[in-house]
Amino acid sequence: MTDLDKAPLISVNVLTSLSAISPEDWDSCACPEVADGGRPNDPFTTYRFLRALEDSGSVGPGTGWEPRYLSVEKDGALIAVSPLYAKGHSQGEYIFDHNWAHAWERAGGRYYPKLQIAVPFTPATGRRFLTKPGEDATGLAALTQGAIEFASQNDVSSLHITFCTEAEALAGEQMGLLRRTTQQFHWENDGYADFDGFLTSLSSRKRKTIRKERRVAQAFGGTIRTLTGDEIEPEHWDAFWRFYQDTGSRKWGTPYLTRAFFEIAHETLRDDIALVLCERDGVPVAGALNFIGRDVLYGRYWGCIEDYPCLHFEACYYQAIDFAIAQGMSRVEAGAQGEHKLARGYLPKQTHSLHWISDKGFSDAVARYLEEERAAVDEDIEILTAYGPFRKTVEEEQP
Structure with missing residues (x-):
């Protein structure tokens, strides 16, 4: 042969x-x-x-x-x-x-x-x-x-x-x-025990700026929570769809994902998702959608129906860092573009x-x-x- x-x-x-x-x-x-x-x-x-x-x-x-x-x-x-x-x-x-x-x-x-x-x-x-x-x-x-x-x-x-x-x-x-x-801009976990541990790695001025942004955001008059798996309910997707449509119409003209995607995601992808919801008087007013990898958190979408100072930074960047540290993840990838991420600890890669x-x-x-x-x-x-x-x-x- x-x-x-x-x-x-x-x-x-x-x-x-x-x-x-x-x-x-x-x-x-x-x-x-x-x-x-x-x-x-x-x-x-x-x-x-x-x-x-x-x-x-x-x-x-x-x-x-x-x-x-x-x-x-x-x-x-x-x-x-x-x-x-x-x-x-x-x-x-x-x-x-x-x-x-x-x-x-x-x-x-x-x-x-x-x-x-x-x-x-x-x-x-x-x-x-x-x-x-x-x-x-x-x-x-x-x-x-x-x-x-x-x-x-x-x-x-x-x-x-x-x-x-x-x-x-x-x-x-x-x-x-x-x-x-x-x-892109990524945040990397240098073995931080918590968010304050991350802050100690920053210059004094940047540390103060981030603390102020978090105080301002968290004083918007409501609550911020991150939901995963079975904590996510169908009505949460109703709210997030409104956020996503608002962002999509401003950025792309028409949203890329259909409403049906989020319905299917509820059935098959909930365990892959960390959904940040900002609620006021029990009504969701803003949110950020993240996907969970083995060692990386992927920030994907943000949207809101009411504007509050610094809430975008809190929901998209600081909540993601909190989640990654708590889960022992090595990195947060914050998606495309956005040099404003640099001041918040996300470095270019x-x-x-x-x-x-x-x-x-x-x-x-x-x-x-x-x-x-x-x-x-x-x-x-x-x-x-x-x-x-x-x-x-x-x-x-x-x-």
């Missing part, structure tokens, strides 16, 4: 619905770590989360996010999956390529549809090439090559893998994809994406741009970190 005869048979399939695969099969690739009884590293690529997006109509026909999930089999056994979508626009991605689209179309081309390996509406870093343990290299290569081949066969302009891990970004670059870095562009000339131009952008992002992170609220060491304070 030759070596060629021994080579495994690899096949890549495209699925237009998660109903074509079982939850157990998908999650065996997406979150094999739950075999120990714990949480997934993050909930966003789990079957239950992606299925909630699909079943609620948040993705699918008319949304600009058409599911084209990839699955890889080796000798007939599933070893890898990826959440792939055909995109009709660049909304809900948080890694911005609008300028690329405009340039492509000014040159007479058609940028959309494109392909995107991503979690819709979710700027949270996590694995995008979801492989069973021991199949990392084979699965990543097959998913990447399969996605590029699918893009080429369908004559689409480009393929994008957003908020992937750094390891995936470096591996993808070795395979010829374009690597991009951007930034790199995020990663990969890109394949069908036109070589355009790809070369983007590659040059990305090289300059990476240098600018690194410099920006260095400068912003230096302006962070944390106490300087004696050596750093010396001229």
Whole structure:
């Protein structure tokens, strides 16, 4: 028997619905770590989360996010999956390529549809090439090559893998994809016993500012509480939907998630959620939605129907820190953008994406741009970190 005869048979399939695969099969690739009884590293690529997006109509026909999930089999056994979508626009991605689209179309081309390996509406870093343990290299290569081949066969302009891990970004670059870095603001737990422990790590001025903000926020005339699991009731989603609509209409024109998503989330995702509710006279007036990972809290949405000073900072940032410390979590990821997070203990961190562009000339131009952008992002992170609220060491304070 030759070596060629021994080579495994690899096949890549495209699925237009998660109903074509079982939850157990998908999650065996997406979150094999739950075999120990714990949480997934993050909930966003789990079957239950992606299925909630699909079943609620948040993705699918008319949304600009058409599911084209990839699955890889080796000798007939599933070893890898990826959440792939055909995109009709660049909304809900948080890694911005609008300028690329405009340039492509000014040159007479058609940028959309494109392909995107991503979690819709979710700027949270996590694995995008979801492989069973021991199949990392084979699965990543097959998913990447399969996605590029699918893009080429369908004559689409480009393929994008957003908020992937750094390891995936470096591996993808070795395979010829374009690597991009951007930034977010994350809070990191340095073993703090409580919120006051965190405050002691800050400069005196920043410490006083945060204490004042918390006093002002908590004096809004009501109560603030964080609910998880069975503590969350259906009426809480009624309230949060009003908050979400308000924020969505101001930021995006129309909310990305449908009302049905929150109904499904109540049934299948409650244990993955930490919902901060601010209530006055028993009526919710503001709230923040967080998702719980194994070691990270992910801040996702904020909204209100009444404005109160500093309540946004309290509900989104300080309550998240309180929760993370109490749960022994290492990090809070506060979502996209927002340099105002810096003064509240959230420091800039790199995020990663990969890109394949069908036109070589355009790809070369983007590659040059990305090289300059990476240098600018690194410099920006260095400068912003230096302006962070944390106490300087004696050596750093010396001229």
